[in-house]
Amino acid sequence: MNTKQIISEIKEKQPNIKSVVFVGCGASKADLYPAKYFLDGNAKKIRVSHYTANEFNYATPEAVDDTAIVISASLGGTTPETVEANARAKAKGAHVISLTRSIDSPLTKDADYVIYHRFAESYGAKLEKMGYCLELAMEILDQFEGYDNYEDMKEGFEKIYNLADNAAASAKLYAKKFAEDYKDAPVIYVMSSGATHEVAYATSICLMMEMQWINSGTFHSGEFFHGPFEIVDKDVPFILLMNDGRTRNIDSRALTFLDRFDAKTTVIDALDFGLSAEIKKSVIDYFNPMLLSAVFRVYAEELSIARQHPLTKRRYMWKLEY
Structure with a gap:
């Protein structure tokens, strides 16, 4: 199931999504930030927040309920704080989407949807977690509020991974x-x-x-x-x-x-x-x-x-x- 299908299915279940919460630790938390920044700058109604996982666990936002989408990430899928965050979000009725490279890892247990990404294969592959999350944000905005630059974003996703690989190769001497x-x-x-x-x-x-x-x-x-x-x-x-x-x-x-x-x-x-x-x-x-x-x-x-x-x-x- 791709990002468009995931958000479409969530919308069928809950057409009144009010909040999107991004949760992770360290580099995975940072990989979620461009999507958060995108929604912050473009969404007019949807509430957006970005948490390090253990703060989410100890100070869970009241907005986390069946009107919230929680997007979490962990490269290996075993980060304990993020695994717990999924469980908390799920218990509160949120729609949980997780990004990881590890099939059937603990992070996937309480996720309603899992997007598997690559990492070690190339420099472009290392960006997939960040890229898929940004795609999810694009779909959330477009499907729940509408987004005029949707086609420009789609075209960008078609180009960015090859561009990144080429840029990385050219940077060696520098x-x-x-x-x-x-x-x-x-x-x-x-x-x-x-x-x-x-x-x-x-x-x-x-x-x-x-x-x-x-x-x-x-x-x-x-x-x-x-x-x-x-x-x-x-x-x-x-x-x-x-x-x-x-x-x-x-x-x-x-x-x-x-x-x-x-x-x-x-x-x-x-x-x-x-x-x-x-x-x-x-x-x-x-x-x-x-x-x-x-x-x-x-x-x-x-x-x-x-x-x-x-x-x-x-x-x-x-x-x-x-």
Whole structure:
């Protein structure tokens, strides 16, 4: 069953959907954010929220009932907090949709609908969780409220995975230079805006802190001048994931300041990788995070090689009770 069919079936059961709640942990939570951002910006009536799973469990929104769609994600389908969130949502009568790569994993137990995605096969495949969730958001908006740019979005989905694979392949040399320049950095700050905001967040907490044990902080480019810019100095390391779309000026303003004080800045710009050549202006904002995620994955891989620290290496995760 595809995303269109799933939402159509939910609508048949409940034509009065009032809320959509996105639930996950870590990178999976971040993968849900572009869909949340899309609905926030386009839905006129539907209430939208985005929770880390354990907060959803301890402070479950009152809106979670038979008028709510809960969309959860877990790569391996075993994240305990997200599995519990599914059970809570199901018990309250919500329509539960889960995204995972693992067939018959615990996450699927209390899900009304499961979308299986790929991950390891290619850089494009790593985007499928994010992409399918965004497709669900598109269908929810179109079927419950109507969406004028539906065809532009569909065309975007037809192009983004190949574009991301090509962009990742072309980034290798830039990624190697980044790795050499940043391999000894004691701390790396990451920022972005728009739909890419939580890609920056996941880059910081997952790729830097979890997978490389590098101290990192992240913030929205629009918040840069409301506190974080005070730590800017010559050679302080920053990563700026630069969007091609309505929030580009926000990213550009931050970059101008970083350059002014000679910060050690790596810019990964969706414009450089041809996003606007393939995706229509009407929907380009929502495809930035997919392209930038694919490209930065190459940077992270090269950083792990330069530091002789595999992305799979852990001290605590999966090894201790916590």
